[in-house]
Amino acid sequence: MAARCNSRWSLSGMTALVTGGTRGIGHATVEELAEMGATVHTCSRNEEELNQRLQEWKSKGFKVSGSVCDASSREQRVQLMEKVSSIFDGKLNILINNVGTNIRKPTVDYTAEEYSGIMSTNLESSYHLSQLAHPLLKASGNSSIVFISSVAGLVHLFSGSIYGATKGAINQLTKNLACEWAKDNIRVNCVAPWYIKTSLVKTLLENKEFLDRVVSRTPLKRPGEPEEVSSLVAFLCLPAASYITGQIICVDGGMTITLSLKSAIQLHESLTMSLVKVKSKSHQAECGSHPNTHACHGVSREVCTTSWSFLIGPRTTLLIFPTTWYSPIKRKDQANGPDRPLAFNVSTSHQLLRLHVGYMSLS
Numbered sequence: 239m240a241a242r243c244n245s246r247w248s249l250s251g252m253t254a255l256v257t258g259g260t261r262g263i264g265h266a267t268v269e270e271l272a273e274m275g276a277t278v279h280t281c282s283r284n285e286e287e288l289n290q291r292l293q294e295w296k297s298k299g300f301k302v303s304g305s306v307c308d309a310s311s312r313e314q315r316v317q318l319m320e321k322v323s324s325i326f327d328g329k330l331n332i333l334i335n336n337v338g339t340n341i342r343k344p345t346v347d348y349t350a351e352e353y354s355g356i357m358s359t360n361l362e363s364s365y366h367l368s369q370l371a372h373p374l375l376k377a378s379g380n381s382s383i384v385f386i387s388s389v390a391g392l393v394h395l396f397s398g399s400i401y402g403a404t405k406g407a408i409n410q411l412t413k414n415l416a417c418e419w420a421k422d423n424i425r426v427n428c429v430a431p432w433y434i435k436t437s438l439v440k441t442l443l444e445n446k447e448f449l450d451r452v453v454s455r456t457p458l459k460r461p462g463e464p465e466e467v468s469s470l471v472a473f474l475c476l477p478a479a480s481y482i483t484g485q486i487i488c489v490d491g492g493m494t495i496t497l498s499l500k501s502a503i504q505l506h507e508s509l510t511m512s513l514v515k516v517k518s519k520s521h522q523a524e525c526g527s528h529p530n531t532h533a534c535h536g537v538s539r540e541v542c543t544t545s546w547s548f549l550i551g552p553r554t555t556l557l558i559f560p561t562t563w564y565s566p567i568k569r570k571d572q573a574n575g576p577d578r579p580l581a582f583n584v585s586t587s588h589q590l591l592r593l594h595v596g597y598m599s600l601s
């Protein structure tokens with residue numbers, strides 16, 4: 239029993255490449271994987287810092303080597319993978335695509351160079367390194383890729399549209415590769431953090447106003463630590479995670495589970511007064527033709543034709559209708575008087591949240 243446990247929860251004998259391992263999430267991941275028994279190769283651009291880290295890891299007894307490599311350069315990525323192939327005998331069990339960068343600006347202010355820089359560092363490097371690693375991962379017979387994406391690839395944040403686009407693309411790439419490479423016994427997953435205390439966001443989090451905004455959107459009321467991300471990354475690489483593939487898992491203190499509801503409340507505040515004045519007629523056609531309204535949420539056509547639905551996010555529909563016409567959420571003490579209670583249903587692909595918001599006249 240103990241031996242089975244040990245092998246399921248150990249990376250002993252495995253080889254790993256972690257990009258960007260000298261600081262932040264990459265650094266924590268190198269240590270996590272090495273502590274669990276993996277032999278790790280990492281890379282970064284700053285040679286001095288890389289050598290310092292390699293010394294530290296050596297003194298901790300970790301088996302870690304490193305290369306200077308700018309992951310945004312196609313040529314250097316090829317050289318990196320050649321090195322990895324030579325030190326690990328053409329086989330690799332784990333690829334962690336961690337390198338990423340950001341420039342925060344309004345969309346109209348980005349230059350072409352900034353666009354290319356963020357795209358090549360975040361998306362192209364992950365894509366190309368996965369391509370280059372494929373024969374090595376396949377040769378190992380049992381392997382795993384983990385992308386470090388971001389919650390910015392799932393929901394809108396104040397972190398810039400290019401960054402969000404690269405992370406959204408990585409999320410989708412995770413699903414494509416998980417299906418395409420499952421036959422090669424390569425699992426592909428993605429970890430999407432919210433604010434984590436690293437050098438990438440140090441200046442931002444030192445700004446009290448910014449930190450307050452982050453904390454106010456986080457149920458756990460704090461930013462995360464790099465080790466709170468690396469623990470999940472390592473888990474996804476373990477034999478214990480052998481049936482998990484194609485998943486995007488948030489490490490976000492609960493931030494993403496609150497966002498839809500919050501958006502809906504804000505939307506409600508701005509829309510409610512004008513909505514009640516609108517006659518339902520113009521909405522009947524729109525609502526009746528809305529595919530999700532009937533299929534996903536079990537709302538009857540009768541209710542639907544007397545309600546309003548708005549797509550307020552990629553996976554979120556806000557349904558507004560009088561509860562007196564929708565018996566499952568009608569409260570016993572509510573009479574069919576002129577003041578009818580309204581229910582705001584916030585539906586996502588995962589769940590249906592109901593928010594009873596009070597009374598409003600529809601007459």
Ligand SMILES: NC(=O)c1ccc[n+]([C@@H]2O[C@H](COP(=O)([O-])OP(=O)(O)OC[C@H]3O[C@@H](n4cnc5c(N)ncnc54)[C@H](OP(=O)(O)O)[C@@H]3O)[C@@H](O)[C@H]2O)c1
Pocket residue numbers: 257258259260261262263264281282283284287307308309310336337338339359386387388389430431432433434435436437438439
């Ligand atoms: N921190 C957050 O709040 C947060 C939130 C969501 C997602 N993420 C994602 O998590 C990943 C890691 O971020 P982090 O916060 O740990 O960043 P970080 O503290 O800035 O560390 C980045 C690491 O990657 C290396 N690196 C950066 N650009 C590189 C390049 N072009 N080629 C090779 N190495 C490079 C850096 O070393 P050199 O500079 O010496 O190259 C460093 O080791 C990124 O993909 C980021 O988008 C972070």
